[in-house]
Amino acid sequence: MGPTIKIVCQNLNGPCSFIALCNVLILRGDIHITPPSRQSVTYSFLSALVGDHLLRSSSPKSPLSLEAALEILPSTRYGLDLNPRFGHIDGFRQSGEAKEEGKQGSGELALFAMSKVPLLHGWVVDPQDEQTWDAVVEKTGDYDAALEKIVEGEVIAGEQVEDGEEDEEKVMKAVEARSLWTAEQEEKVQQAHLIRKFLSASRTQLTYHGLFLLSSHLAPSSLSALFRNSHLSVLFRRPSTPTPSSTPQLGNEGPALFTLVTDESFANEPDVVWESLEDVEGGASEFYDGALSRSSPRGGDWVRRRGEEGLISRERREQERTDAAAPLEGRRPPSLSAVDEVARYEQGEGRSDNE
Numbered sequence: 001m002g003p004t005i006k007i008v009c010q011n012l013n014g015p016c017s018f019i020a021l022c023n024v025l026i027l028r029g030d031i032h033i034t035p036p037s038r039q040s041v042t043y044s045f046l047s048a049l050v051g052d053h054l055l056r057s058s059s060p061k062s063p064l065s066l067e068a069a070l071e072i073l074p075s076t077r078y079g080l081d082l083n084p085r086f087g088h089i090d091g092f093r094q095s096g097e098a099k100e101e102g103k104q105g106s107g108e109l110a111l112f113a114m115s116k117v118p119l120l121h122g123w124v125v126d127p128q129d130e131q132t133w134d135a136v137v138e139k140t141g142d143y144d145a146a147l148e149k150i151v152e153g154e155v156i157a158g159e160q161v162e163d164g165e166e167d168e169e170k171v172m173k174a175v176e177a178r179s180l181w182t183a184e185q186e187e188k189v190q191q192a193h194l195i196r197k198f199l200s201a202s203r204t205q206l207t208y209h210g211l212f213l214l215s216s217h218l219a220p221s222s223l224s225a226l227f228r229n230s231h232l233s234v235l236f237r238r239p240s241t242p243t244p245s246s247t248p249q250l251g252n253e254g255p256a257l258f259t260l261v262t263d264e265s266f267a268n269e270p271d272v273v274w275e276s277l278e279d280v281e282g283g284a285s286e287f288y289d290g291a292l293s294r295s296s297p298r299g300g301d302w303v304r305r306r307g308e309e310g311l312i313s314r315e316r317r318e319q320e321r322t323d324a325a326a327p328l329e330g331r332r333p334p335s336l337s338a339v340d341e342v343a344r345y346e347q348g349e350g351r352s353d354n355e
Contacts, residue, residue: 004290006033008041009264015043016262018076020225020232022046023260024117025053027223027234043077054114069114072107080108082227083144084121084205086198087137089213092119092227093144118224120235122210122280123202135194146195153192156185204229206280214277215256226259226277234260236274238292258288271295 007023010016025031031049033041051073058066072080085091092109112119123143127133140146181189205228218224218237226235236258258274266272271289278284289295 006036006038007260007262008033008046009267010262011264015076015078017080017082017225017232018043018046018050019262020234020260021076021112021115021117022050023234023262024223024225025050025115027260030057030115047073047076050115057116058114065110065114068107068110072111075107076111080232082108082119082232083142084123084227085142086123086125086146087141089120089122089124089210089217090118091142092121093142112225118222119227120214120218120224121227122206122214123227124207124210124213125198126207126209132194132198135191136198139191140195146199149188150192150196153189156181156189157192202280204280204282208280211257211277211280218257233262235277236260254292255286255288258292261287266297269297272297 005027007026008019010019022031026033031053033045033049051070054066054069054073083093085093094109109119125133125136127137136146140149214226214235215237218235220237220240222237224235225232238254238256238258255276255278257277259277261272261275272287272295273290274288274292276285276288287295287297
């Protein structure tokens with residue numbers, strides 16, 4: 001059993017991406033929050049720790065990467081522009097702004113790379129679905145490009161198409177009435193339909209193929225940052241051999257993946273440290289303590305519901321803010337919300353096997 005470690009919890013408007021990065025560094029022992037009696041931390045305090053870590057661990061061979069990471073660090077208070085690629089669990093493309101300016105890698109990616117924190121997602125197309133793979137991965141690649149392809153197809157079809165079966169029928173009817181389209185236009189409309197169908201079927205930004213890749217490719221006891229549901233969380237791959245305290249419950253058939261529970265609703269629940277990641281909707285997830293034994297909130301279902309409602313509320317506000325900013329552009333949902341001045345820092349039993 002490793003030592004008790006405090007983790008940073010997310011308050012109502014806390015910056016999930018930055019908190020996930022900090023918690024990975026804390027669990028690995030790369031940064032330390034002192035004194036142990038501290039109950040809260042400011043964004044400035046945490047960013048200073050991360051900035052110091054980047055300077056201490058940087059290599060002279062990658063000055064551009066360090067510069068990009070330090071430049072983007074202040075922006076973590078407001079949001080990160082993460083653009084997943086649909087062919088790989090570690091695939092993220094740099095932002096359009098970075099590409100236009102000719103930068104060698106965007107600051108968002110450099111920040112995690114310099115921190116040696118793997119940035120992952122499970123929003124991956126199954127290659128066995130050859131038609132979808134060709135349209136979404138081979139001919140599109142990433143989320144930003146997918147939105148552009150959808151808009152392009154809708155313009156050709158002559159209508160803006162929303163999600164839903166009725167709208168899907170409209171698209172197919174437009175495809176059938178393509179007598180005036182060129183072969184290129186027809187292909188673009190069909191691609192837009194396949195892309196929209198994939199995005200609609202993977203609303204949680206996680207597919208079962210992606211979940212399989214995460215489970216099978218991550219090293220035992222590894223820590224990483226997982227992008228899912230427009231949110232970043234700490235992802236832990238359990239050890240190949242369960243700890244003695246968890247053997248009776250988990251055996252060799254227990255969950256392989258866990259996400260760190262950081263909602264402040266659970267800040268006073270020391271037995272709730274991890275949540276299993278077993279399906280794309282989250283319906284099969286269960287809570288586990290720091291030793292990976294099943295647990296439940298001492299506050300009962302009320303605490304669980306409060307945590308779930310808080311997450312749903314944050315996601316709804318983020319989506320509403322995005323829709324208000326660009327109602328017709330179909331922009332990517334933000335990966336984190338605006339940050340309050342103080343992020344909660346409460347006791348948890350997160351444990352890294354490297355300790």
